[in-house]
Amino acid sequence: MASARIIVKRRKTVRNIRKITRTMQLIATARFQAALARATASKPYTERLARLVSDLSSVTEEVTHPLMRPAADVKKSAMVVITSNRGLCGGYNSNVLRTALSHLKCAEDAGISSDVHMVGKKGCNYFKFLGREFDETLPDITDKPRFDQIEPLANDLMGRFVAGEIASVQVCYMQFLSAGKQSATVAQLLPLQQDAVEGVEETSHNTQYDFSPDPEALLADLLPATVRIRLFQCFTEAIASEQIARMVAMKAATEAAGDMITSLTRQYNRARQTAITMELLDIVGGANALD
Amino acid sequence: MAKTSTFHCSVITPERPVLECEASFVSFPAHDGEMGALVNRGPLVCKLGIGALRVESPEGKHTLFVDGGFAQIADNHLTILTEQAKKKDEIDVAAVNALMGEARSMATATVEAVEAKSDAIKRAAIQIKISKS
Numbered sequence: 001m002a003s004a005r006i007i008v009k010r011r012k013t014v015r016n017i018r019k020i021t022r023t024m025q026l027i028a029t030a031r032f033q034a035a036l037a038r039a040t041a042s043k044p045y046t047e048r049l050a051r052l053v054s055d056l057s058s059v060t061e062e063v064t065h066p067l068m069r070p071a072a073d074v075k076k077s078a079m080v081v082i083t084s085n086r087g088l089c090g091g092y093n094s095n096v097l098r099t100a101l102s103h104l105k106c107a108e109d110a111g112i113s114s115d116v117h118m119v120g121k122k123g124c125n126y127f128k129f130l131g132r133e134f135d136e137t138l139p140d141i142t143d144k145p146r147f148d149q150i151e152p153l154a155n156d157l158m159g160r161f162v163a164g165e166i167a168s169v170q171v172c173y174m175q176f177l178s179a180g181k182q183s184a185t186v187a188q189l190l191p192l193q194q195d196a197v198e199g200v201e202e203t204s205h206n207t208q209y210d211f212s213p214d215p216e217a218l219l220a221d222l223l224p225a226t227v228r229i230r231l232f233q234c235f236t237e238a239i240a241s242e243q244i245a246r247m248v249a250m251k252a253a254t255e256a257a258g259d260m261i262t263s264l265t266r267q268y269n270r271a272r273q274t275a276i277t278m279e280l281l282d283i284v285g286g287a288n289a290l291d
Numbered sequence: 292m293a294k295t296s297t298f299h300c301s302v303i304t305p306e307r308p309v310l311e312c313e314a315s316f317v318s319f320p321a322h323d324g325e326m327g328a329l330v331n332r333g334p335l336v337c338k339l340g341i342g343a344l345r346v347e348s349p350e351g352k353h354t355l356f357v358d359g360g361f362a363q364i365a366d367n368h369l370t371i372l373t374e375q376a377k378k379k380d381e382i383d384v385a386a387v388n389a390l391m392g393e394a395r396s397m398a399t400a401t402v403e404a405v406e407a408k409s410d411a412i413k414r415a416a417i418q419i420k421i422s423k424s
Contacts, residue, residue, distance in 0.1 A: 044308050048303060229305050
């Protein structure tokens with residue numbers, strides 16, 4: 001059995017680690033709350049925009065827009081993969097990357113090659129390790145994504161889609177379902193599905209609006225805005241999920257360190273007791289030898 | 292509906308709701324010129340251009356810079372959905388001046404480039420005007 005001194009030293013190390021992981025957990029909690037607030041702050045815009053789109057599509061007969069047209073003859077698509085810049089967040093990155101890879105493989109089997117737009121250092125490093133081709137996108141994105149950072153990416157993707165260079169655009173990210181549940185998902189950004197224009201059930205459909213310019217022209221501007229906000233929401237949700245994953249990982253680490261300290265303390269006590277017993281035996285043995 | 296002299300006005304961007312207040316008069320930059328709205332205005336959906344949004348409320352006046360988006364009026368609720376809205380104190384004067392410089396030096400080889408340049412200049416000029424008001 002290890003000597004008591006070595007056990008004490010190890011216990012001290014584990015204690016220090018526990019302090020660090022606990023601090024990281026607290027930081028992640030604070031960041032998660034901020035990220036969640038940001039994710040919910042974009043909800044009103046999304047909802048109003050969706051309502052506006054459905055109001056408009058109810059007055060136009062048939063909604064046709066370049067962003068909704070499926071381009072079947074192009075064997076190329078684009079995928080935005082959102083990973084984190086920092087590690088120590090449990091299975092967050094590996095889950096997202098696994099989902100992305102399996103989707104890419106399915107697409108490749110169907111003969112569609114994909115441009116990968118990788119966001120986050122962790123994903124970039126992994127793809128470098130695999131030797132796959134990718135584009136490093138938005139390297140300067142932080143915990144607080146600004147809309148004007150995401151906008152150029154969305155516009156670029158829409159431009160390429162409308163020009164017929166790519167057949168579809170997917171986003172692979174960690175969807176934030178609730179504080180207790182997040183799941184890695186591949187969401188289709190383009191072509192826009194029909195539910196984008198008729199998703200909201202509204203009672204205000206009978207309101208007679210004045211339109212300026214005409215509804216078709218308005219809709220042509222609204223749909224790109226819908227795509228932009230959808231992409232932006234993917235980012236805000238991914239960041240909230242990342243912080244919650246880090247929080248959970250650090251909580252587990254803190255608890256594991258606590259368990260380790262308990263067991264080390266037990267070992268130390270036993271080692272100390274053994275040492276005392278041995279010493280006593282020595283003394284008693286010595287005294288008996290004198291008699 | 293009860294007789295009131297104000298209507299609800301909200302300005303919302305993707306990042307956050309910027310302004311929620313009761314207003315007696317709102318002037319917003321429509322795509323084809325400035326448009327004003329008073330209480331009990333008929334339902335309207337309108338595309339926005341670049342310009343200043345002026346809100347007159349019982350508590351005081353607000354002036355915001357708005358860059359594109361949409362305005363919707365229904366049942367005395369005006370909703371401005373825009374991708375960029377800045378209050379007077381959020382405008383970074385130094386950055387805007389730099390933008391103005393950039394805008395002035397933009398090339399004007401094609402019709403689109405001329406339009407982009409005039410938009411960029413307008414964007415900067417309006418922000419400068421709001422920050423000085």
